[in-house]
Amino acid sequence: MDLNLIWFVLLGILLAGYAILDGFDLGVGILHPLARTDEERRLVMGSIGPIWDGNEVWLVTFGGALFAAFPEAYATIFSAFYTPFMLLLFCLIFRGVSLEFRNKVESQQWRRLWDFAFFGASLVATFLFGVTTANGLLGIPLDERGEFTGDIFDLLGPYPLLIGLLTVAMFALHGGLYLHMKTEGGIQRLFYRWIWHAWGLYLVLWNLATMYTLVEIPRATANFHEAPWALGVVVLNVLAMANIPRCIFNHRIGQAFLSSALGILCQVTLLGVAIFPNLVTASNDPEFSLTVYTAASSQKTLGIMLIIAFIGMPLVVTYTAVVYWTFRGKVSEDVYGH
Amino acid sequence: MFLLADLDVVMLSRIQFALTIMFHYLFPPLTIGIGVVLVYLEGQYLRTREPIYEQAARFWTKIFAVNFAIGVATGIVMEFEFGTNWATYSRFVGDVFGSALAAEGIFAFFLESGFLAVLVFGWDKVSPRFHFFAALMVSLGSIFSSIWITVANSWQQTPAGHHIVPMMRDGKPWVVNGEVIRRAEITDFWAMVFNPSSMNRLVHVWLGCFILGAAFVMSISAWYLLKEKHHEFAKRSFTGGLWLATVSSLAMLVSGHFQAHKVYETQPAKLAAFEAHFKTGPADMSIIGFPDEKTETVRGNIAIPGGLSMLLFNDPDASVIGLDRFREEDRPPVAISFFSYHIMIGIGVFFIGITVLATVLRLRDSLFQRRWLMWVFVWAVIPAFIANEAGWVAAEVGRQPWIVYPPFETTETGERLINDAGQFVYKEQDGLRTTKAVSAAITAEQVVGSIIMFAAIYILLFIVWVYVLHQKIKAGPEEVVTEVTTDKAGGALGAAGARVEHRESLTDAKKK
Numbered sequence: 073m074d075l076n077l078i079w080f081v082l083l084g085i086l087l088a089g090y091a092i093l094d095g096f097d098l099g100v101g102i103l104h105p106l107a108r109t110d111e112e113r114r115l116v117m118g119s120i121g122p123i124w125d126g127n128e129v130w131l132v133t134f135g136g137a138l139f140a141a142f143p144e145a146y147a148t149i150f151s152a153f154y155t156p157f158m159l160l161l162f163c164l165i166f167r168g169v170s171l172e173f174r175n176k177v178e179s180q181q182w183r184r185l186w187d188f189a190f191f192g193a194s195l196v197a198t199f200l201f202g203v204t205t206a207n208g209l210l211g212i213p214l215d216e217r218g219e220f221t222g223d224i225f226d227l228l229g230p231y232p233l234l235i236g237l238l239t240v241a242m243f244a245l246h247g248g249l250y251l252h253m254k255t256e257g258g259i260q261r262l263f264y265r266w267i268w269h270a271w272g273l274y275l276v277l278w279n280l281a282t283m284y285t286l287v288e289i290p291r292a293t294a295n296f297h298e299a300p301w302a303l304g305v306v307v308l309n310v311l312a313m314a315n316i317p318r319c320i321f322n323h324r325i326g327q328a329f330l331s332s333a334l335g336i337l338c339q340v341t342l343l344g345v346a347i348f349p350n351l352v353t354a355s356n357d358p359e360f361s362l363t364v365y366t367a368a369s370s371q372k373t374l375g376i377m378l379i380i381a382f383i384g385m386p387l388v389v390t391y392t393a394v395v396y397w398t399f400r401g402k403v404s405e406d407v408y409g410h
Numbered sequence: 411m412f413l414l415a416d417l418d419v420v421m422l423s424r425i426q427f428a429l430t431i432m433f434h435y436l437f438p439p440l441t442i443g444i445g446v447v448l449v450y451l452e453g454q455y456l457r458t459r460e461p462i463y464e465q466a467a468r469f470w471t472k473i474f475a476v477n478f479a480i481g482v483a484t485g486i487v488m489e490f491e492f493g494t495n496w497a498t499y500s501r502f503v504g505d506v507f508g509s510a511l512a513a514e515g516i517f518a519f520f521l522e523s524g525f526l527a528v529l530v531f532g533w534d535k536v537s538p539r540f541h542f543f544a545a546l547m548v549s550l551g552s553i554f555s556s557i558w559i560t561v562a563n564s565w566q567q568t569p570a571g572h573h574i575v576p577m578m579r580d581g582k583p584w585v586v587n588g589e590v591i592r593r594a595e596i597t598d599f600w601a602m603v604f605n606p607s608s609m610n611r612l613v614h615v616w617l618g619c620f621i622l623g624a625a626f627v628m629s630i631s632a633w634y635l636l637k638e639k640h641h642e643f644a645k646r647s648f649t650g651g652l653w654l655a656t657v658s659s660l661a662m663l664v665s666g667h668f669q670a671h672k673v674y675e676t677q678p679a680k681l682a683a684f685e686a687h688f689k690t691g692p693a694d695m696s697i698i699g700f701p702d703e704k705t706e707t708v709r710g711n712i713a714i715p716g717g718l719s720m721l722l723f724n725d726p727d728a729s730v731i732g733l734d735r736f737r738e739e740d741r742p743p744v745a746i747s748f749f750s751y752h753i754m755i756g757i758g759v760f761f762i763g764i765t766v767l768a769t770v771l772r773l774r775d776s777l778f779q780r781r782w783l784m785w786v787f788v789w790a791v792i793p794a795f796i797a798n799e800a801g802w803v804a805a806e807v808g809r810q811p812w813i814v815y816p817p818f819e820t821t822e823t824g825e826r827l828i829n830d831a832g833q834f835v836y837k838e839q840d841g842l843r844t845t846k847a848v849s850a851a852i853t854a855e856q857v858v859g860s861i862i863m864f865a866a867i868y869i870l871l872f873i874v875w876v877y878v879l880h881q882k883i884k885a886g887p888e889e890v891v892t893e894v895t896t897d898k899a900g901g902a903l904g905a906a907g908a909r910v911e912h913r914e915s916l917t918d919a920k921k922k
Binding site for chain 2: 121122123125126128129131132133135136137139140141142143144146147148149150151152153154155157158160161162164165166168169171172173176177216217219220221366369370372373376377380381384385387388391392394395398399
């Protein structure tokens with residue numbers, strides 16, 4: 073295993089970590105309007121109050137690591153997705169601010185405004201993540217220098233839109249399971265119903281997306297010949313998916329949440345297997361694709377960064393564990409209304 | 411907005427970066443400065459167990475959280491912009507700059523965000539000792555963050571620990587359209603971290619943050635004192651802020667001196683632009699004036715004769731390199747550099763004046779009666795913000811026309827090479843011009859769109875920020891129910907009883 077491959081895997085871990093952790097945050101935002109009263113809405117936001125910021129750091133670190141390890145890919149992707157990413161920033165800013173400021177002022181209009189911002193920003197950000205991922209799988213037109221040569225409409229075909237919707241359903245389910253664990257009483261029963269709806273939607277979209285992928289995107293499984301273990305990931309993914317309704321039915325929501333997290337991990341892994349060795353695939357000419365070798369920093373830098381990661385990752389896991397342990401259990405009004 | 415339509419992608423991207431980073435930079439210095447204050451207050455509380463310290467720490471934590479939230483939300487923008495707007499730059503520097511940025515993420519952001527949760531939400535969930543630890547970690551996290559980002563920026567100013575090499579494809583240099591693609595790669599990580607300007611600049615940045623954090627604390631405290639509210643709290647907070655501001659302002663004098671020397675040594679064109687020193691020779695130190703780049707003079711100049719020569723060489727007649735020693739295309743814009751530099755220094759001097767005066771009065775116990783001086787401190791936070799911003803504007807505009815500063819061409823003996831016109835020549839290939847650093851894949855229309863978007867968001871955020879701060883300040887610190895937090899052996903019944911009162915005070919707090 074060389075350094076380039078190690079960094080490809082580490083980026084995958086950061087991306088999966090982000091999708092699992094901020095995934096439920098974003099899902100909480102998507103389900104937020106279901107809560108009716110002011111108190112319920114406070115609880116919903118309060119359930120992620122202390123942790124959303126730490127979860128978003130996974131995205132920031134993913135971006136920083138991509139920049140450092142594969143600068144050519146970072147530069148190409150971010151400039152190609154200029155407009156969608158600006159919209160994403162717009163959403164991330166409003167999401168963060170609405171979480172922090174909603175409860176600071178006792179006014180109905182004020183709170184409605186931030187409720188709407190929280191919901192809208194979570195929904196659109198999730199959708200955009202899906203669209204971006206799908207384009208990663210489809211590829212985008214590049215020139216010899218690795219610069220994007222298309223326009224915004226090249227990024228918004230039917231497949232990216234489908235994957236955008238799939239991501240919304242996936243995170244809604246993930247967030248619904250999280251909310252069920254963090255609440256009790258009437259609102260918990262409300263989320264119990266909606267978990268089923270989210271699950272149903274997710275199942276339909278997942279089947280559609282899987283069929284579309286298998287029929288239209290042969291490269292999605294092309295690497296399976298060299299990496300037969302990926303078939304095991306597919307099986308695991310299906311099992312994780314199937315376990316979710318079983319657990320919901322038996323009211324073992326914690327286990328359902330872990331299955332949902334495992335499902336996300338499997339899907340990020342399959343994405344990695346599908347695109348490897350490319351980071352950015354040129355849809356017009358495979359010669360122009362940016363691979364983990366052509367887009368990478370020098371071996372020396374990859375080595376230095378690996379040392380940084382070895383020192384940093386255990387620390388990160390420790391803080392994350394401390395924070396989740398401190399804020400374990402049901403969310404309650406008096407603790408979170410800071 | 412019609413003005414924007416005529417500009418190219420480079421200028422638009424510069425405007426956007428300036429807008430987004432300057433808005434963002436309202437918050438990190440506050441976070442760093444107030445973070446230090448919080449550690450002090452919680453430490454005092456742990457030592458003395460006086461409720462006043464807990465009350466103060468709780469109040470400043472709320473203010474801290476408001477600033478931190480916007481700081482985080484607006485900070486992620488820059489990480490995106492390196493790629494969205496400055497893709498060519500990112501390709502050139504990623505190997506070096508990217509690793510500093512990734513280190514910032516893994517060492518600083520996780521630390522800050524994790525323990526911030528404990529700091530803000532953990533008052534009744536963790537012990538005071540652990541809460542102090544959380545405050546310390548958040549403060550350290552924000553300081554780590556400043557280290558890595560200042561290192562990364564300093565490397566652009568005074569690159570070191572790297573070499574510029576062709577990118578390789580199949581073992582051969584990569585050539586596109588007849589041009590070899592080159593980039594910076596790390597050769598020595600620690601030489602990159604301790605590049606010639608990074609430590610000087612870091613100290614300078616920290617002192618600026620401490621002064622701003624302290625000015626912010628003093629502003630609110632002075633306002634309470636003038637309104638005769640929360641007297642004991644305000645006096646203690648003010649005094650703590652005053653020590654920090656006085657020491658930092660005086661230290662800034664020393665730091666500024668070293669900075670000027672270092673800039674002259676490594677980026678003489680920048681210092682010449684700061685002082686609008688057009689012609690090489692003995693240099694004055696301008697106090698007020700309007701530089702005119704066309705006539706190469708400073709209009710209405712009031713200056714200390716030989717001041718700059720004195721500062722650099724202890725000799726008023728020593729010759730200082732002027733802008734005439736640089737080719738026209740290698741000169742930074744003079745007016746913005748000059749004004750931002752002088753505004754920063756003017757405010758620095760103002761702070762030395764008011765903090766030393768206030769310290770003397772405080773030691774004589776007659777500070778808080780001087781209402782005029784309290785009013786000065788209420789407003790002094792605004793110049794403190796301006797000075798922090800102006801310092802960065804000077805540093806970044808003075809760096810132009812380079813985004814990564816190139817070294818000078820040298821002779822065989824290692825001296826700076828001089829061309830026929832008597833000017834220095836840069837090794838253009840080993841640096842990067844700002845005009846060549848933008849993304850190839852974006853259009854001016856896209857950038858105009860995002861500038862409008864950011865302008866709208868930031869105006870709204872600014873209003874929200876001021877409004878929420880105003881609400882918090884108007885409400886003031888809450889009275890602390892000491893039994894809840896200090897008497898751990900109070901039993902379930904006692905705790906439950908205290909809890910009701912506590913909840914009421916929290917609800918009151920929400921109404922502010």
